[in-house]
Amino acid sequence: MLTLKGDTIFLRALEPGDLNFLYELENDPSIWEISNTITPYSKKVLKSYLENAHRDIYDVKQLRLCICTKTDNTVIGLIDLFDFDPKNHRAGLGLIISNPNNRNKGVGAEAISLVCDYAFSSLQLKQVYANILMDNNASIHLFEKMGFEKVGFKKDWIFFNGTYKTEILYQKIKN
Secondary structure (H helix, E strand, O other), X not given: OOOEEOOOEEXXXXXXXXXXXXXXXXXXXXXXXXXXOOOOOOHHHHHXXXXXXXXXXXXXXXXXXXXXXXXXXXXXXXXXXXXXXXXXXXXXXXXXXXXXXHOOOOHHHHHHHHHHHHHHHOOOOOEEEEEEEOOOHXXXXXXXXXXXXXXXXXXXXXXXXXXXXXXXXXXXXXX
């Protein structure tokens, strides 16, 4: 896969050198609610994951890309296409910018734009969808700004820290 280049960021495949970033991110309890993580990951497990991250989206039904700054090539987040369904021409989209200081600067919007362009043109998808917790106002605002439309609710869908939370289903359909 080619690197996807934007104005301020680029998206690239995971590499073995991303182990420490991935380890810190996946083991950050503050994001477990949105990532559906319930236990920490060992470096051994993540190293094995990285060794297989090059596999084709048609085989593993997922594409995870690093969000990197153009200024210094620093990895600042991840964006995923998941539950890739070539038969029905759709995939889910997930995004995390690890450091809160890098949020609200247009990085997420640029990453979503690059991935959606890739999904619609190269993968020939008809739609991309996102599942967003009802109380995640920043993500709701971002995805609505990027042309995703609210199409439904999954009531009491996520159970985290003793509480059920409702998810909103957003879709972006290719014209």
